[in-house]
Amino acid sequence: xxxxxxxxxxxxxIVVIGAVSANAGGGDGGGSDTGKGxxxxxxxxxxxxxxxxKAAGEKKAAFEGDxxxxxxxxxxxxxxxTTGNSDGMCYWERAKDASxxxxxxxxxxxxxxxxxxxxxxxxxxxxxxxxxxxxxxDPRAKGSPAATMAGDGGMFRVGADIAPGxxxxxxxxxxxCYWERAKDAExxxxxxxxxxxxxxxxxxxISSSDAYFKTSGCQDWKKTG
Numbered sequence: 001x002x003x004x005x006x007x008x009x010x011x012x013x014i015v016v017i018g019a020v021s022a023n024a025g026g027g028d029g030g031g032s033d034t035g036k037g038x039x040x041x042x043x044x045x046x047x048x049x050x051x052x053x054k055a056a057g058e059k060k061a062a063f064e065g066d067x068x069x070x071x072x073x074x075x076x077x078x079x080x081x082t083t084g085n086s087d088g089m090c091y092w093e094r095a096k097d098a099s100x101x102x103x104x105x106x107x108x109x110x111x112x113x114x115x116x117x118x119x120x121x122x123x124x125x126x127x128x129x130x131x132x133x134x135x136x137x138d139p140r141a142k143g144s145p146a147a148t149m150a151g152d153g154g155m156f157r158v159g160a161d162i163a164p165g166x167x168x169x170x171x172x173x174x175x176x177c178y179w180e181r182a183k184d185a186e187x188x189x190x191x192x193x194x195x196x197x198x199x200x201x202x203x204x205x206i207s208s209s210d211a212y213f214k215t216s217g218c219q220d221w222k223k224t225g
Contacts (some may be wrong), residue, residue: 008080017055038120050213053129060081060142061134061135062075062133062136063133064134065090065128065130065134066128067127068126069128072121073196075126077121077123078118079116079117079185080118080137080140081115081134081135082115082131082132082135083114084114085111085113085131085154086112088111090112090115090130090131090132091110091111091127091128092108092115092117092129093107093126093127093128094123094125094126094187095123095124095126096122097124098124104125106123106184106188107187107188111154111155112152112154113150113154114155114156115151116137116155116212117186118184137157139157139211141160143159143161145158145161145162146162146163147221147222147223149213149220149224150220151215152215152216152218153215155214157184157216158206158207158208158212158213163223164208165205165206165224166205166224167206167221167222168202169205169215169219169222170200170219172198172199172200173200174199175197175198176197176199177197177199177202177215177218178191178195178196178215178216178217179198179202179204180194180213180214180220181194181206181207182192182211182213182214183203184211189221193196195214203224
């Protein structure tokens with residue numbers, strides 16, 4: 001896969017849930033880097049942003065950010081994380097076979113910031129292009145969640161990277177701010193609890209029962225309640 005490839009799921013990043021049901025990709029698109037100021041980061045890197053949530057149960061890189069990997073041989077089923085990606089140049093894909101045809105696609109995404117994805121035992125191929133190395137993450141592990149997050153930071157794990165609660169993002173323009181509450185990291189349509197594209201001020205309540213929160217092209221988020 002070339003680094004310039006656009007995920008089918010990227011359409012989700014600019015269309016709210018009522019319109020994405022026709023899209024088999026189910027991911028969200030990477031937006032422009034519009035977030036400003038200190039914010040939480042799911043990157044887990046040393047010397048990271050002040051106030052960043054540090055997730056527990058982190059592991060070293062499981063596999064590289066470029067390549068095609070056979071599930072069960074090269075990559076074990078599980079949840080993985082990639083960090084430090086910029087401008088949506090990281091592309092990943094879950095596939096049911098190695099044909100490379102559209103019908104083989106199970107889910108895909110372009111990532112800015114941090115991305116999480118769950119590779120299922122029934123998947124056959126996992127493709128990654130232009131991404132930071134992937135590390136295995138225990139989705140049940142808890143960390144020290146932060147109360148702010150970068151508006152173009154990608155995916156944040158609720159209870160580990162960010163705390164549940166009500167968040168606000170202000171100063172968004174042209175519906176470029178996309179957010180999504182998700183119940184898992186499989187990136188299917190069924191994974192989405194709710195989502196929206198916002199101009200101006202965005203307010204969303206993240207529940208403690210949510211698994212992940214995605215944000216793309218937004219101004220930074222601050223917890224208000």
